[in-house]
Amino acid sequence: MSKRKFRFLKIFFKILIIIVSMILLYFIVIIAINSKKDYNPAISEDLEIKKGRNAWFFSDKSISIISWNIGYSALGKHEDFFYEGGKKMRPDKEQYKEYLKSIFNELGKMDTVDFVLLQEVDINSKRSFYTRQDSSLAGALPTFSHVTAINYNVPFVPFPLFNPTAKVHSGMMSFSRYIPEYAKRISFPFGYAWPMKVFFLDRCFIIEKFNLDNHKSLYIINTHNSAFDDAGDIRIAEMIFLRSYLLNFYENGDYVVVGGDWNQNPLGFDKTKINTGDYVREIEPAIENDYLPKGWKWYYDPKTPTNRDVNTKYEKGVTTTTVLDYFLCSPNITVNEVRTINKHFENSDHNPVYLNFSLQPDTAFCDSLKIYEKVKEIKSKEKGKKKR
Template sequence: MKTILKILGSLFGLILIAAVALVAWLSLREFRPEAEEFVEIKGSGNSLLQAGDSLSLVTCNIGYGGLDAEHDFFMDGGTDVRVESKEIIERNMKGIRELLEEADGDIYFLQEVDIDSKRSYGVQEAEYLLEGLEGSAVFAANFLCDYVPYPFPTIGRVHSGILTVNPYQAESAVRIALPTSFSWPMRVCQLKRCLLVERVPLEGSDKELVLVNLHLDAYDDGTGREMQTKQLVEFLNAEYEKGNYCIAGGDFNQTFSNVDPSLYPVQDRENFSPGLVEASDFGEGWQLANDPSTPTCRLLNQPYHPEDPKTQYYVLDGFLLSPNVTLNEVQTIDGEFRYTDHNPVKITVTLEK
């Protein structure tokens, strides 16, 4: 009996040492981006913009190609950590690219795009998407970790972020870090959220079109989303005061004040509880652009069953427009959640003279 206890004690000691070593290693290797970092613009847009022009934008959270209709996700109350094979990722990415091509936007704001992650079997998703979309590309990492040690099987290595594809000639692109409510050691393996800001000069003017691609916190207590939204408000208002045109879009992980909450009532807040984006917080004339006739997101508590009463829908994706940008049309494109847990949202706008 003493021998067994000694063996068990030794095993426990080894496990403890390994766990401490892993936390120490991940802490040393933690992704710590600067408050602002310039991002390389790959390729070049050929088109020019000027005041009075109209353009279209599409936003879509592609769920790294691993959150299709046949799967759930452990953070939403499901059981899946990743899909069973690389072939499923490749099938989903093909479907997502076709969906985006059919949306036929000028500018694309994409979220949860993997560069090299275990969960997506190392598929270079940004490169794949760019084969079907026209324009320059800017990518900002928001989830970079050598090894995410939970749950089992583990998530493992993650390199993921947000991608903007833009056919217009851009002057610069910057990654702006957003605050987080997570503290050490949980912070080490969490996403480091950001705004991906691209500036497009307007021909014959000293003004710019400021494009902001975003993906705000999801699984926090709401504090992170509040801080991140406040920073977004401050940034956009500062740009608008300069006379610039501002379009922010992406996955807010929040519902919107202009959408009737009874359309998609939240049945269970245990796994995911969205916040609320108030248009009034941004100031007079700012406009939220979304189409609630079709949900933009589903909860991944189970594989997709459109008729199941446990299927939870949300409107979490859309755009925010400064007062000098006129909204002409907005549409949620119904992809039936076949390849990702989000539907694309497309807007057509005009930059007022």
């Protein structure tokens, strides 16, 4: 080997070692900072309730609820996402504004329902241009009470390497026409091991309790379970943990509705029943048949997908879709309707899902309805007497 060639290789390897060392140092510093500032919430935390106007439960003969993962207003039909095989970290700013505006408008149209459950709402994140989405979206439902629970709070996400996601501060929101007795953030006590945990979400669910005048309660739960194929075991553990709360509430004679992004297919899901022309896949592991005792039921629209893959922009019939968003109800609840509101993934990688249900005959809802009808009857008779 000539001296010139040897000198060249020596310089090359020195430069290579310096570059590798700098990259390693970069990640070591980020892991150290994220570890020091790691978000570590308690298992149970009380949430601040931003109170709206209080409505009467007997104003309608049924109760309605919508669950929607809004994809932090940055995963509309034109977007892909680097972590799932795409290239982008976020859309351009003008496109982002269009997504947020459209989601705000869609949310405003939901003011006729009783409850709205949102997932992936950014509070102060680079990926959504540091917009306070929680404050903005609260303005779409100004008469509703609402709570916010943080489930993603990381100082710096270093990927993609040349355009890092950086700061992420995000969470979930639950809106209600009624003022809850209390609202709690419950942490799923499972997740990735260190150091991966300092870059990922701290998963949780929101519990809202609504007292009824028959000394029972209605529990509305907003959940967002772990995603990605490598989180299968974590999802199973989360489901077992959630089950303990559900059974406890129901055994006390109360009513339970759980909605959200479960990141797994519902029990009985059959991809061949999707009739929208979309390409569909099934997610493993499936929810077990004996997950809950007899009477508990999963409710979803079997004909319409609720989620799309974001490895590429959305193209009907080509992009992979599935059902991840749905509801679970206790045996003392009667479901009247469930349907996916097919927005064709226009503004989010998820479609909203609507559920209409009734509390069974011995509930305060039905008692209050009878009282309401009786009051109307009395007032009608009084008007008749005055006319005479």
